[in-house]
Amino acid sequence: DTGVSQDPRHKITKRGQNVTFRCDPISEHNRLYWYRQTLGQGPEFLTYFQNEAQLEKSRLLSDRFSAERPKGSFSTLEIQRTEQGDSAMYLCASRLSGGDTGELFFGEGSRLTVL
Amino acid sequence: KNQVEQSPQSLIILEGKNCTLQCNYTVSPFSNLRWYKQDTGRGPVSLTIMTFSENTKSNGRYTATLDADTKQSSLHITASQLSDSASYICVVSSQTGANNLFFGTGTRLTVIP
Numbered sequence: 661d662t663g664v665s666q667d668p669r670h671k672i673t674k675r676g677q678n679v680t681f682r683c684d685p686i687s688e689h690n691r692l693y694w695y696r697q698t699l700g701q702g703p704e705f706l707t708y709f710q711n712e713a714q715l716e717k718s719r720l721l722s723d724r725f726s727a728e729r730p731k732g733s734f735s736t737l738e739i740q741r742t743e744q745g746d747s748a749m750y751l752c753a754s755r756l757s758g759g760d761t762g763e764l765f766f767g768e769g770s771r772l773t774v775l
Numbered sequence: 776k777n778q779v780e781q782s783p784q785s786l787i788i789l790e791g792k793n794c795t796l797q798c799n800y801t802v803s804p805f806s807n808l809r810w811y812k813q814d815t816g817r818g819p820v821s822l823t824i825m826t827f828s829e830n831t832k833s834n835g836r837y838t839a840t841l842d843a844d845t846k847q848s849s850l851h852i853t854a855s856q857l858s859d860s861a862s863y864i865c866v867v868s869s870q871t872g873a874n875n876l877f878f879g880t881g882t883r884l885t886v887i888p
Contacts, residue, residue, distance in 0.1 A: 664818070693874075693876075700784075700880075700881075700883065701880050701881070702864050702878040702879050702880040702881045703819070703864070703878050704878075705874055705876070705878075708874055715874075716874045749816075751818055751819075753818075763809070763821050763824070764809075764821070764866070764876065765821075766811075766818030766819050766820070767818050768816075768817055768818045769816070769817070769818050771816070
C-alpha cells in the first residue's frame with residue numbers, strides 16, 4: 661500500500677508524559693500536513709512542511725508541540741508534558757505542491773488519550 | 776475572514792432515502808471545493824472536487840453542486856446505504872496563502888435500517 665501511514669494508531673499515556681507520532685507520506689508528495697481533530701469537529705490545522713522546511717505553524721501549536729521532517733520524507737510530531745486537553749485524533753496528510761486542485765491524502769490518524 | 780460552515784451538524788435518515796448536506800463558505804479568492812467522507816476512527820477520503828467553472832459533479836450515488844456566486848455547495852446522496860454513515864467534511868481551497876485549505880466542521884450522517 662502506498663498511501664499515507666501513521667504510527668501508532670492508538671496511544672494511551674499519563675498526563676505529563678511525552679509522546680511522538682510518526683507519519684510516512686506518499687513518496688512523491690512534497691507537502692505534508694498535521695491536523696488535530698476532536699470528536700464532532702473538523703480537522704484543525706497544526707503545521708505543514710514543504711519538503712523539509714516547516715512553512716507554517718498554527719497558534720494551536722504550543723511550545724509543547726514540535727514537528728520535524730528530516731530529509732523531506734517522514735515526519736514526526738512530538739508532544740511534551742501531555743495534558744488531558746491534548747486528547748484527540750492527530751491526522752497527517754500529504755499532497756503535491758503546484759496547482760490548486762491537488763487532492764489531500766490523509767492517513768488513518770493517531771488517536772491520543774491522556775489520562 | 777475565510778470560513779466554511781456546514782449544515783446540518785447531524786442527520787439521521789432511513790436506509791434508501793435521499794439527503795442533502797450544505798456547505799457555505801467565505802473563502803476568497805476561491806480555487807476549489809472538495810467533499811470528504813470520514814468513517815468513524817478513519818482518515819477523510821475525497822469524494823469529489825468542484826472548481827469555479829463546475830456546477831454539478833457526480834460520483835456514483837453522490838452528487839455535488841456548486842454555486843460560486845452565492846458561495847454555496849451541496850452534497851446530495853441518493854438511495855442511502857448503511858455504509859454511508861460517516862462524517863462529511865467540506866474543504867475549500869483559496870488561490871493564495873501558504874496554507875490555503877479551510878475545513879468545515881462536518882455533518883455527521885447516520886443511516887438506519
